[in-house]
Amino acid sequence: MLWTLGCTMNTTTAATYTTINGATTTGVSMWLFLLLCPPVLALLCSKLLRAFGLSPLAAARQKLPLPPGTMGWPYVGETFQLYSKNPNAFFAEKQKRYGSVFKTHILGCPCVMISSPDAAKFVLSTRATLFKPTFPASKERMIGRQAIFFQQGDYHACLRRLVVRAFGPDAIRDKVAGVEAAAIAALRSWNGRLINTYQEMKTYAFNVALLSIFDKDELCYIEEVKQCYYTLEKGYNSMPINLPGTLFHKAMRARRQLAERVAEIIASRRKRGVAATDLLGSFMEGKEALTDDQISDNIIGVIFAARDTTASVLTWIVKYLTENPRFLQAVTEEQEEVRRSKEQAEEGDKCLTWAHTKKMPITSRVIQETLRVASILSFTFREAVEDVEYQGYLIPKGWKVLPLFRNIHHSPDFFSEPDKFDPSRFEVAPKPNTFMPFGNGTHSCPGNELAKLEVLALLHHLTTKYRWSLPESGNGIQFAPFALPMNGLPMRVSLKT
Ligand code: HEM
Numbered sequence: 219m220l221w222t223l224g225c226t227m228n229t230t231t232a233a234t235y236t237t238i239n240g241a242t243t244t245g246v247s248m249w250l251f252l253l254l255c256p257p258v259l260a261l262l263c264s265k266l267l268r269a270f271g272l273s274p275l276a277a278a279r280q281k282l283p284l285p286p287g288t289m290g291w292p293y294v295g296e297t298f299q300l301y302s303k304n305p306n307a308f309f310a311e312k313q314k315r316y317g318s319v320f321k322t323h324i325l326g327c328p329c330v331m332i333s334s335p336d337a338a339k340f341v342l343s344t345r346a347t348l349f350k351p352t353f354p355a356s357k358e359r360m361i362g363r364q365a366i367f368f369q370q371g372d373y374h375a376c377l378r379r380l381v382v383r384a385f386g387p388d389a390i391r392d393k394v395a396g397v398e399a400a401a402i403a404a405l406r407s408w409n410g411r412l413i414n415t416y417q418e419m420k421t422y423a424f425n426v427a428l429l430s431i432f433d434k435d436e437l438c439y440i441e442e443v444k445q446c447y448y449t450l451e452k453g454y455n456s457m458p459i460n461l462p463g464t465l466f467h468k469a470m471r472a473r474r475q476l477a478e479r480v481a482e483i484i485a486s487r488r489k490r491g492v493a494a495t496d497l498l499g500s501f502m503e504g505k506e507a508l509t510d511d512q513i514s515d516n517i518i519g520v521i522f523a524a525r526d527t528t529a530s531v532l533t534w535i536v537k538y539l540t541e542n543p544r545f546l547q548a549v550t551e552e553q554e555e556v557r558r559s560k561e562q563a564e565e566g567d568k569c570l571t572w573a574h575t576k577k578m579p580i581t582s583r584v585i586q587e588t589l590r591v592a593s594i595l596s597f598t599f600r601e602a603v604e605d606v607e608y609q610g611y612l613i614p615k616g617w618k619v620l621p622l623f624r625n626i627h628h629s630p631d632f633f634s635e636p637d638k639f640d641p642s643r644f645e646v647a648p649k650p651n652t653f654m655p656f657g658n659g660t661h662s663c664p665g666n667e668l669a670k671l672e673v674l675a676l677l678h679h680l681t682t683k684y685r686w687s688l689p690e691s692g693n694g695i696q697f698a699p700f701a702l703p704m705n706g707l708p709m710r711v712s713l714k715t
């Protein structure tokens with residue numbers, strides 16, 4: 219069930235959850251640093267030998283040609299080209315030249331990049347069993363080897379059932395009041411301040427995630443869980459050197475402590491005989507119940523998947539709405555309408571309901587368009603588990619396969635004037651596999667309903683009660699690790715008068 223990566227590639231690029239961040243000097247220096255580390259040097263040598271043809275390519279064994287494209291220099295591959303410009307420009311240029319399936323070589327890994335709906339469907343859905351998820355070993359250690367992202371087959375299917383049970387629409391509809399309270403509290407704490415929007419959205423998304431994992435009675439443990447997670451996070455993009463004093467070492471210790479806290483919560487639930495419908499409850503109950511270690515790996519995994527993603531989408535939405543007053547106006551009017559209908563409810567019931575959130579078409583299209591334009595997860599990683607034929611080409615066993623979501627989302631074939639922010643384009647449903655902000659198939663995002671609810675609840679209160687301004691209105695982008703407006707989009711927020 220577990221595999222080790224035969225490739226160091228992702229040591230700097232955190233698989234699914236890191237966009238390869240071109241154009242940033244940190245990206246380049248980090249990876250030069252990586253090259254200097256001895257185990258990498260050793261590996262590099264073997265890669266060089268391989269790249270110079272000293273081991274036969276799978277292509278030679280089979281008669282099929284490899285996809286078009288260039289492999290660049292051995293080992294280094296085309297990484298410098300990738301890093302020397304905006305990665306999206308790199309992908310786009312390649313696609314223009316070679317079509318929607320092309321080969322390249324980045325950070326030591328031969329890979330095939332795909333950017334057509336049909337190829338994405340092939341890799342993510344119809345032939346998903348031929349392509350396993352792939353992450354660097356250090357990331358696996360940090361999140362926990364038994365977490366859902368790294369799995370395939372029966373264990374994956376079982377985990378997915380448990381996660382979907384806690385995050386599916388039926389479970390989420392009970393969380394609306396809690397999510398709304400978290401949104402109100404977040405906004406209240408911003409009032410009158412100049413905030414770093416991204417940082418504040420991270421806090422909000424963290425609180426919502428914790429709310430759907432644990433029970434209110436477990437609040438006393440949650441502060442500790444948070445602290446452990448913050449330390450863990452600091453080590454996430456550090457060098458994976460496990461020596462006392464390093465960030466990586468501290469992170470590994472924090473994850474052990476986090477696992478201990480989770481074990482205490484589990485023990486206390488068992489003692490109290492609590493049967494909850496939250497994620498922890500789902501993991502603990504029934505004949506598919508998980509072990510304590512499996513539970514803590516998956517709780518860390520869900521926080522990891524839920525927080526920075528949702529926070530960066532929220533940050534982009536604020537930016538796009540502010541820059542497009544027409545759509546801001548339309549969203550505000552729609553939310554005012556919802557607010558009026560809330561006020562008509564019985565005393566004590568004046569809350570946002572699941573039904574309200576399903577009647578926000580304009581706001582929902584703004585969210586879709588933000589997901590498309592920003593495409594914060596520009597691509598994901600898979601690895602071919604055997605030689606695979608696709609449209610007459612060979613994808614050799616062991617090669618990485620990258621569905622390029624962002625390219626598909628920005629293709630003029632499916633979205634006219636793709637760089638323009640225009641939510642009204644979603645008045646017509648996009649064609650299958652042209653719009654996949656939450657992926658598709660066996661590993662698609664089980665948290666998408668919660669993510670949308672979170673965004674709607676925040677926008678509801680932000681647009682109806684507050685006014686705001688963005689003192690730094692540039693177009694600068696930073697990578698942290700997702701593409702983000704520069705400096706986390708500083709925002710001044712105050713109550714409407
Ligand atoms: C707007 C915010 C979010 C976006 C854009 C997003 C996007 C994605 C994408 C594209 C994938 C598939 C990756 C792949 O196929 O390799 C994924 C997987 C996943 N997401 Fe999300 N996600 C978001 C929020 C959340 C939230 C709030 C949660 C948890 C409640 C969550 C939990 C997960 C999990 C557990 C997986 C792994 C599923 C598996 O491997 O079977 N995500 N997400």
Ligand SMILES: *[C@@H]1O[C@H](CO)[C@@H](O)[C@H](O)[C@H]1NC(C)=O
Nearest residue numbers: 339343650651652653654658
């Ligand atoms: C996911 O794939 C299925 C099968 O190809 C397709 O019907 C569906 O529309 C796809 N979902 C998205 C969001 O594109």
